[in-house]
Amino acid sequence: MVFLFTSLTVIARDAARDLRKMKGFTIIDAAAVSEVVEAKIGDKIVKLDNGTAYKVQLLLLDPLILTDVIVFEKAPSKELREKTDKKIPDAMLYQIKLLIDNEVYDATPLSLK
Numbered sequence: 352m353v354f355l356f357t358s359l360t361v362i363a364r365d366a367a368r369d370l371r372k373m374k375g376f377t378i379i380d381a382a383a384v385s386e387v388v389e390a391k392i393g394d395k396i397v398k399l400d401n402g403t404a405y406k407v408q409l410l411l412l413d414p415l416i417l418t419d420v421i422v423f424e425k426a427p428s429k430e431l432r433e434k435t436d437k438k439i440p441d442a443m444l445y446q447i448k449l450l451i452d453n454e455v456y457d458a459t460p461l462s463l464k
Contacts, residue, residue, distance in 0.1 A: 369455060373423060376448060380422035384451070387413040396461065397449065405449060405458040414451050421450040422458075 382399035390396050390406060395413065398404045399420055414420075427444035435444065447458045 369453075372455065373448070376423035376425045376446070378421055379424045382420055382422070384414045384416055384418045384420060386416070397451070397458075404461040405447065406461055407449060407451075407456045407458050410451070410456055418452060423448040423450065423455075 380399075380401070380403065382401040382403065384397060385400040386398040387410075388396040388398070393408055395407050395410045396404055397407050397410070397414070397420070400417075403422075405422075425446040425448075427441060427446075431444055432441065447460055449456050449458045
């Protein structure tokens with residue numbers, strides 16, 4: 352029983368540490384993996400069952416089909432928008448992160464058209 356309690360405490364601490372990195376992000380979508388495609392070296396394309404796709408770096412092991420994915424988004428700050436002086440579209444300034452198998456990855460949304 353002590354082992355189980357200790358394991359749960361360590362997992363909870365790790366989850367809290369990971370969630371601290373998500374400050375300011377909002378959940379914008381939840382779906383399941385439908386396909387993972389190898390892109391250029393170090394990148395993978397994760398396609399979700401709702402038709403969206405994301406380029407993900409440093410995804411070493413492919414998630415299994417039907418693995419749940421939570422999509423997070425963070426809007427650019429007012430200061431960042433002012434610094435770019437409208438030279439970069441706002442859509443390119445948003446940060447996207449995917450939660451896959453309890454790991455958070457930076458991602459770039461892709462158009463499948």
